[in-house]
Amino acid sequence: MKAIIIDDEKRARVNLSLLLAEYCPTIEVIAECENLSSGVKSIRKLQPDLVFLDIEMPGHSGLELLDFFDEEEVNFGIIFTTAYNEYAIQAFKFSAIDYLLKPIAPEELTEAVKRAQKQKQKIESFKVLKENLQQETLTKIAVPSANSLIFLDSNKIQYIKGEGAYSEVFFTDSPKRLVSRNLKNFEDILCPDNRFIRVHKSYIVNFDHVIAFNKSEGGFLEMGNNIQIPVSPDKTQTILDRIQIVKR
Known part of the structure; x- marks a missing residue:
């Protein structure tokens, strides 16, 4: 695969190029660009299979890359490189976008490259990432379904x-959806957002849609439409703490 690196820091470009040469020999770096403008020109001229793209650059954010291309022109994969904070990392996970956290670890680089070789990400995923990063609360989450990605509004998720x-x-x-993602995966993505809590080995709830907490019969949460979600004994205090936070 042919690759282009776009990063305003020369050291970062050199380090990534060296890592690719050592750990990902199937990747050929055909250009290194110090800003988005030169990166766009190189992409148009050299037609890479993969672009390693820094987000934080002077003049333009890496997220603006796709603004320079028509949808049918985007025939390359993108792996973001970032030193962003935890909120932004959650946005990447929500949007099903590959990213590498600086300083880049060799094993994470090889895994990201393997994923890129298997499939190219859809342009809709990048639109969702950009939207999520521009909002104070993450709203859209990308989940796999058969051979596609489904984009769900997390505000409207009642429980999982x-x-x-x-x-x-x-x-x-709307009707329920069966998706090929286990509950632990949802927990890792959703539960850092304080609206979501894993209250049982089989359930995650959106606390915005909880009507009441009934402590009888082992404890359960009352949701809309007379739905009752069981609560594990070790999660009772977590629920009570959350209720206190809401009261404040």
Whole structure:
């Protein structure tokens, strides 16, 4: 695969190029660019298979790259490189976008390259990432379904039920969806957002849609449409703490 590196820091470009040469010999770096403008020109001229793109650069954010191309022109994969904060990392996870956190670890680089070689990310994923990073609260989450990605509004997720390697996602205003992502994966992505809590080995709930906490019969949460979600004994205090936060 032919690759272009776009990063305003020369040391970062050199380090990434050396890592690719040592750990990813199937990747040929055909250009290194110090800003988005020269990166766009190189992409048009050299037609790479893969672009390593820094987000924070003077003049233009790396997120603006696709603004320079028509949708049918985007026939290359993108792996973002970033030193962004934890909020931004959650946005990447929500959007199903590959990223490498600086300083780049060789094993993470090789895994990202392997994924890029298997599939090219859809332009809609990048649009969702840009939207999520511009908002104070992450709203859209990308989940796999058969051979496609489905983009879900996290505000409208009522609760999620784990079913082995799959999960059923229940919404406030639309039919449930069965997706090929296990509950632990949803927990890693959603639960850093304080709205979501894993209250049971089989359930994650959106606390915005909880109506009441009933402590009888082992404890359960009351949701809309008379839905009752069981609460594990070790999660009771977490629920009570969350109620206190809401009261404040």
